[in-house]
Amino acid sequence: MANYQLVLTTCAHKEDAHIIAKTLLEKKLAACVNVLPHIESFYMWQGKMARDTEIKLFIKTQAAKTHVLIDTLKQIHPYDVPEIQVINITDGNEEYFSWIDEVLA
Amino acid sequence: MANYQLVLTTCAHKEDAHIIAKTLLEKKLAACVNVLPHIESFYMWQGKMARDTEIKLFIKTQAAKTHVLIDTLKQIHPYDVPEIQVINITDGNEEYFSWIDEVLA
């Protein structure tokens, strides 16, 4: 089991992304959030092809905090069913991980 | 084994990215495709450093569909040898995964 995980989500507006990022940081559920601008999302909606401009977030956290992070993200996210995907971080800079631990302590 | 996976690829032009996204959605091989604009790619080509502007795609699918997705992507991709990388999604929003299942049924 990885100790650290990357959580991906998307939202419609930069303001939403900023509120999500700040809330997760203030609640010590994430150590760092990258906000990627202006992505295009293609998906099927009620049988038709849909296309939106969205913002993608890369959220870095401890695996031990992920479940509470997911629940909190579902509560604060403007979408009814937000994309939330968790990816294991299997290795990296141990000093960076120690910084994550310190920030989320 | 993860039930859902994230497939990453790159291509040279937005038009190509849009064709790839639409084709995979129409063939029910992907539930959602994010298209990230204007990345720079550095790589070695025939012994020399090469640098291109590319588009990066984040493709979300069921693990059960990934092999057919890879084969289809290789057929429709403009590159001879496209970058196709699969990453396991280990956790996330169960309602979002149910939506993926519904869309890809």
Place this chain on the structure above:
Amino acid sequence: MANYQLVLTTCAHKEDAHIIAKTLLEKKLAACVNVLPHIESFYMWQGKMARDTEIKLFIKTQAAKTHVLIDTLKQIHPYDVPEIQVINITDGNEEYFSWIDEVLA
């Protein structure tokens, strides 16, 4: 254990990203580096919310090279404690992976 891995890092300036990309390629520690422009990073620093514009790098390599890549990245990175996260690539285009092997041989 995955044979190929994706290494994520961030830095402050495009010039730094280009130096990192070229150095890793020249040292045969990475086959390809994607440089993503203008992301916003939110994080806590000394108890306060901080927000910076950064560049995100997606570095593709062989798992066998990852540890040396991490050590080299820590040496050449402008940050004291750079974010370096490693993600397993579990599947993909075998011809692309063969290209990685060829380039990193």
